[in-house]
Amino acid sequence: MTNELVHPEKFFASRFGVSDSIFERVIGSALERRADYVDLYFEYRNAEGVSLDESIVKHTSKNISHGVGVRVCAEDRTGYAYSDEVTFDRMRLAAEAARAIADQRGDRPNAVQVGQPVKTHALYELQSTPLEVPLEERARLLREIDRVAREADSRITNVMASFAAEQKIVMIVNSEGQLAADVQPLCRLNVTVIADDGKNRQVGSYGGGGRVEYRHFIEGERWREYAVQAVRQAIINLDAIDAPAGEMVVVLGPGWPGILLHEAIGHGLEGDFNRKGTSAFAGRIGQSVASELCTVVDDGTIANRRGSLNVDDEGTPTSRTVLIEKGILRGYLQDRMNARLMKMPATGNGRRESFAHAPMPRMTNTFMLPGESTPEEIIKTVGKGLYAVSFGGGQVDITNGKFVFSASEAYLIEDGRATRPVKGATLIGNGPDVLTRVAMVGNDLELDPGVGTCGKDGQSVPVGVGLPTIRIDGITVGGTSA
């Protein structure tokens, strides 16, 4: 099932017998109340997973899901109903449930005519998807990773590797008559290893992926790099000393540490929180929220990236949104409802986990543009501090702006040099303030390798982050060594 061969509109028509006239009747039913906007979201998802543990390919799985979600928006109210049976009767019932949030109307709604196509990007025109690669081959790759990781160091006691691949076919039809569709491939290869030297036990992880073909992992032996990086991290951490505690200068390495932006800035700039005035960034457009070295963008249009989309889950083409320009707050991430209520343009950030969820403003790929310093110069300027190169998860309290992200590989900086590895520690800061402390920005922007997942209000969506090396003059490091 290559992308080119799947025509979503024809696919849904032949699979579920849906047609323009059915869409028009369902939307018409929803509009019998005083609604501003109605959309139908059709989804068909095919996902396969294979995983290895203790040198055995233990699990294979295959999950097929499909369904339709009907959303009715009236002012700031949302009615949502979905069904995993894609039939006219179920859609009509869903429309009746969803329209309950809208007021009665005296007049008759105008008839909706659907079929006006939305021009989308073409960011992942794949010749083939990983789902087409025989499962034996995917299993063989995991066994190779297991072998390479174990051979890399005799202290590796276990290797867990997994390969997940999916293809989502989506179609969005709305009360403005638009019809948007997309075929969205996504895959991810993860490696986690356990190292044990008799005294200490440690864990190391690495992985990557995106909206890519299987050969992405084979080219340049990326898979081998994942295994080697996971091993390197676990082995380094075996000798890690206690992390320092307190406020200090922190240098973040390129790539994954961009999770800082995702937590500190990105969530706080999502349109829903700002419309409601519940974000620490509310009402601050045009104000200085970062040092002038900082320009931060959210870009859903980068080819083959995990966070990219040809069209968001409301049928709006994704875009590149400048969030912070040379330190000044410029824009919010918007879905259609919040854009309409805030009288701002929709930015193509309306996303949802599946047909079982209503869309909301979400990030795509969020990163800082590069500056001029070399990473070596940046580290050299620090007398005493922390150099953090890899992170696990993070979280933010939107309302007070406090955010955390947890380092999984970090080193002390002593006299301008990265020296001893330290144990994982959580860093905590204040979103509207942390980027004002950015004193240097590197010329080495990297995007993460493609494994990020963001959770908000119970919905998970794939995202990307990126960062050049940066120096932050003062953030609290939550180690144990006070």
Place this chain on the structure above:
Amino acid sequence: MAIFDTALAQWVLDRAKSAGASAAEVLFVSGESLEAGVRLGEVEKLKSSRESRLGIRVFVGQASATASTAELERGELEPFVNDTVRLARLTAPDPFSGLPDASLHPRHLTELELTDSAHGIIAAEQALEIARKAEKAAMAFDPRIKNSEGAGFDSGIYGILFANSQGFSGQYGSTSYSLGVAPIAESDGAMQQGYWYTTSRFFDRLEHPESVGVISAERAVRRLGGRKVKTLRAPVVFEPDRAASLIRALIGAASGPSLYRGASFLVDRLGSQITSSNVTIVDDGTIRSGLASKPFDGEGLPTTRKAVVEAGVLKTYLLDSYCARKLKLSPTGNASRSVGESPTVSSSNLFLEPGTYTPEQIIGSVKEGLYVTELIGFGVNTVTGDYSRGASGIWIENGELTYPVQEITIAGNLKDMFMSIEMIGSDLVWRSSTVAPTIKISEMTIAGA
């Protein structure tokens, strides 16, 4: 809800056998729910859900595969089952895999009173009214409550049917009701959110919406004016919900998959003292109307009540039959299952047995330290026990709660933290499936300015 019954389950199992499977399981879950949300007194959202899914796990000898689908027609199910059996043939045999020991399946299922059939789904108007009441009480509590992320009332009704090829078949239903409120307090240009909730399997057992609203508002207001403290080592008192998160972290390390993989700081610790001797932690899947109670687990084995930690000693791990075979132990009825995935292990109703101190006595024992009311982040490493999370709370001076603190972290190692639980409160309340009373840890590193 979609039509699915034991006859169709048997048909699926038979199809798997004819396709060449030596053993198989089928799991069918269905659910219907209504989520209602209000914000600042007005309707914000209504979401109505209806879903049913079928999952199977098939074995060809000791190789297995799992799959799930939303297509429940026999015509669609047949190729689905055949594909899954084909998938299993591609998987490597694992000598420890397989269905559980058939003699362990329950003959009779205990009635656990998990369904509130008198109420079922709460209709939109009533659900919105409850949420409105709760939010209104929060907004009226203090003039500094100026905004809100809203209040939500959800109700749901669920059904599970599970059967395997060695003759076990069982089904049960359940209901759940929950109300949550998130008001925002504002003062001097800074905002703080409070959150409080109530949840139950029975509608009438929920706390009053007004009291949920008031507590959520209190929790928001008391955070106003939060500041950083200097970095130091000091005692840390965890309020009940935060203490529960520590219990969850410990149990993650006591769960079969982490153990056989060597990915836990509790490897080889069975029978050893792992916490201070005042600690007893119980996992009980059989509590009447418990939020995590069920008559059988994800493999069809009976759920059980057992002390995981008793007077400080690690008494048992939590195991499904795969992990039990790997570790040469017996399964504990803790297999959990989501459709389309292989079984894994999770706790059921889990609690830290209450002690004798009131929360005031515990706070009163601290000369200088932290009372933790919120934790954020994922800084818990099950492999090493290293713990470092973002925190906010109230600073304790001379046994009294004083000013709010924020933008700090608390750090330590779970091994040391559990060995230094100095006091345990008497204030255990079942408000979620993992609960604990207030606890005091004698010393942690608090990082701030």
